[in-house]
Amino acid sequence: MISLTLAAFFLAGLAVSALAAPSGNSIEAAFEPGAKRLRVSATLNLSGAPSPEVLVSLSPRAMGLAVSNGGKPVRFSRSGETVRVSLPAGASSISLAYALPLDPPPASLPATQDNPGALASDAACGPDWAMLMPGSLWHPEVQGAKGTYRLRVSAPPGVKAVTQGALGGFEDTPQATLSAWTVDKPVGRLGLCLARYRFEESRQGPVPVQTFLLEGSARLAPTYLEASASHLRFYQELHGPYPLEKFAVVENPLPTGYGFPSYTLLGSQVIALPFIPATSLRHEIAHSWWGNGVLVDYAQGNWCEGLTTYVADYLAQERDSPQAGRAYRQRVLRGFADLVRQGGDMTLSEFGSRFSPASQAVGYGKTLFVFHMLREFVGDEAFWQGLRRLYADKLFQSASWEDIRRTFAGLPGFDEAQSRAFFAQWLTHTGGPRLRIADAAATANPSGGYSVNISVEQAQPGQPYLLKLPLTVETDGQSAESTVMLDGARTEVTLEVSAAPRRILLDPQADSFRVLEQSEIPPSVNSVKGAEKLTVLLADDAPESLRAALPQLLAGLGQERARIVRERDLSPDKIADLARQEAILVAGKPRAAIPGHKDMLAQAQGADTVFAALPRQGGFTAVFQATPDAAPKDVAATAAKVTHYGSFSVVGFKEGRNVLKETLDAPNSPMIWTFR
Ligand SMILES: [Zn+2]
CATH class of the missing domain: 1.10.390.10 (Neutral Protease Domain 2)
Known part of the structure; x- marks a missing residue:
């Protein structure tokens, strides 16, 4: 990792890029937080403009607009986002000057909004920062043309500007900090972020990797630089050369999660989450190839x-x-x-x-x-x-x-x-295939081995799908793998195996898209949350800690109005009635045999509190159990957390920390055929 002071390169960088991009556009901007505005002066290159009139997109909020050519005013009219400019004969460029008012920070924004090339339209600022989304149309662009840009932004001392493209450098004067950027890849409108950034750069990746973090997050720079370089190398190897000039992780005082060409804009809370470098950052970097590249x-x-x-x-x-x-x-x-x-x-x-x-x-x-x-x-x-x-x-x-x-x-x-x-x-089409093994039969061959005939059915309404499905036939001691192509409502296949078949498994690794049957979906925490009518059975010997935590558990699951039955009030009739309910939750270990109920603590090694949703005929039985010596505060902590493990069937906690999360296998699948 290298941290550079680039002031020395500042002017040289600008001169070089001016030569390198003769057909490009240039933007000079000044951020004035006191006046809550951005003053902009831009020159657009018109080479190849065919008509005596050119249409330019610009924010309708831009104030005091003046358009000129070679220093002389040019006639124009405005309608919404369009500025219609009448060109003087032979004009090869026009200049626009205006001031863009900036809004106060929006009261609420979606916490994460993964959206490559996002065209959100905010243009907001605070006392020492500003965030201008590409969709705010803060800079002018000739309609239908994606240009290249040289950008030079001045801001109060210490406030750096970030956009797409290559960093030319920063220059500090007593009055202002200047930031220079060159955008040589025409990938559309520019976003612009300004704040008191700590800038770090690493050259470990295929292109410079940079972080622009606020003081409070500055310690995260090495983590983000290393993760970014590693993801860039991975996708470069997988897909081809990274298409842009740099990749930057830019912190936003506002809670966003955007991916733009050559940088990602992450809110302060998001950036601090420990899993982001391995998950969201990876996703945003992959968008450099798909969404911002192609x-x-x-x-x-x-x-x-x-x-x-x-x-x-x-x-x-x-x-x-x-x-x-x-x-x-x-x-x-x-x-x-x-x-x-x-x-x-x-x-x-x-x-x-x-x-x-x-x-x-x-x-x-x-x-x-x-x-x-x-x-x-x-x-x-x-x-x-x-x-x-x-x-x-x-x-x-x-x-x-x-x-x-x-x-x-x-x-x-x-x-x-x-x-x-x-x-x-x-x-x-909406939906998807609904598949099942409709029939199977095995015949012993005179020469040894077995022929297995399998009939696969597509039960969905409408056209059958074209599908290529892995198929496994399990025999004593081994299994034979094959592939079956389906293109009709019913497909017959025959496989030869060397020993008597035991089971047939169609698409056992879930490689093909289809609509699962209810019976294939094991119950989970989500099933309890979604149950329309949940009956809660409180066991007589449930530890006090469990009783105390039960209301909290139910509130977390959105089931605070569930009916609670005490074990001592249970008659044999009522137990039979319970067995007919679709959704039961048992707190503690009852003496009576409750359908579907199991002692999950015995299986959850080391956990002091367990929540599980277990399959049973006609529904599921959820259990909530704690060891007698579990601390009440730990059981209470667990009760509050269960709701966050929605897709899991079994979750175990020790001293309030998760130590086990499992999704059970489907209780019953139409994709499995068992020979008797
Ligand atoms: Zn995405």
């Missing part, structure tokens, strides 16, 4: 969130272990099954950006499965090569789903017709 043509929907999530969040799990990869895919499928039940489904071609949990399950979850299944069809090597080719071909251009299809069509195992069917079915 841009999105939204005509058939937004593919880039799903692909970014696939190569960042998902791939990190898959590289960790095959089990972690499978668990991630299963979580996606469960999330989608919930969505379908709640009726919020949409097609991928309708997905633009994340605006609800429902569109997240589709735009992120279902989309990442499309890429995973594509990888299954064409094979690992061809898949990663295809993405490299797509990136090389489409860098700084818009790409659509159709461009992605064309990249992979014609590869072995994925001909033109298959590629069309594959993308049409995933992009234009």
Whole structure:
């Protein structure tokens, strides 16, 4: 890590970039926090402007606008965001000067808003900082042209400015701090952030990696520099050269989580969370290739969130272990099954950006499965090569789903017709396949071994899907793996195995997207939260600590109005009645046999308090148990935390700290056939 004082390079840097980008635009801006405004003077290059009139986009809030050419005023008119300028003959540039008023900080902002190339429209400031989103149109841009820029910003002493592109340098004078930036890659409108940043830089990555952190977060710089360089190297290796001049982690006094070309803008609270360098930062850096490198043509929907999530969040799990990869895919499928039940489904071609949990399950979850299944069809090597080719071909251009299809069509195992069917079915339909092994039979062969006939059914309404599914036949002592292609409502396959088959497992690793049946979804903390009618049974010998914590547990689960039954009031009739309830929660260990109930403390080694949701015929039985010597404050702490472990079936705590979290396997799956 090197921390540079770049003042010496400041003027030289500007001179060089002026020569390097003769066709570019230049912006001079002065941040005046006292007056709550940004004064701007910009010169736009018009080379190639075909008409005697040019249309420029600029914030309608820009005040005192003057337009000139070669120092002489030029006629213009304004309408909304458009400035219509009448060009003098032979004009090759125009200059605009104006003042942009800045708002006070917004009262509330979404805590995290992952959104590459975000065009949010805030232009806000505080006493020593300002945040101008690209969508605020704070600088002028010739409509339809993505320009290159030289930028020079002056601000009160100590206040540095950050934007995309390459850092020219900072220069401190007694009156002001000057920041210079050069944007040579035309990737659209610029955002601009100003604050009392501590600047650090590392050259360990393929390009300079920088942090712009406020005093309170400055100690995090080494962590963010190292993580950024490591992610950049990873994606450079996977996808091809990083496309931009630098990567910077920029702290925002406002609680945002944006990814822009060549930098990410993270709120102070977000930046302090210990898991961000390995998770959100990785995701935002992957957007440098997908979303900010290759841009999105939204005509058939937004593919880039799903692909970014696939190569960042998902791939990190898959590289960790095959089990972690499978668990991630299963979580996606469960999330989608919930969505379908709640009726919020949409097609991928309708997905633009994340605006609800429902569109997240589709735009992120279902989309990442499309890429995973594509990888299954064409094979690992061809898949990663295809993405490299797509990136090389489409860098700084818009790409659509159709461009992605064309990249992979014609590869072995994925001909033109298959590629069309594959993308049409995933992009234009809601829902997904509902699969089951409808029938299976094994016949002993005279020459030894067995022929296994398997019939797979697609039970969803409408067209059958084209699917490529792994299939495992377990025999005594070994298993045979195969792949089956489905393209009809019913597909018959025959496999030869050497010994008597025991079980058939269709897609055992959850590699293919489908709508899970209710029976395939193990109960979880979320099931308890979502139960319409929960009955709570309080065991007579429940420790006092558990009784005391029960109201807190129920409040956390949103079940404070659940009916509570005491064990001593239970008659045999009432126990039978309890067994018919869909959702039961048992606190403590009752003497009577309660359906589905288990002593989970015995299985949760080391935990002093356990919460679990266990499958049972017709519903689930949740348990809440604590050892007799567990400290009441620890049991209370656990009770408050359970709600945060929504997708897990079993969670165990010791002294209030989580020591166990597990999701149980599906109790019953139509994808498994057991021979008797
Ligand atoms: Zn994203």
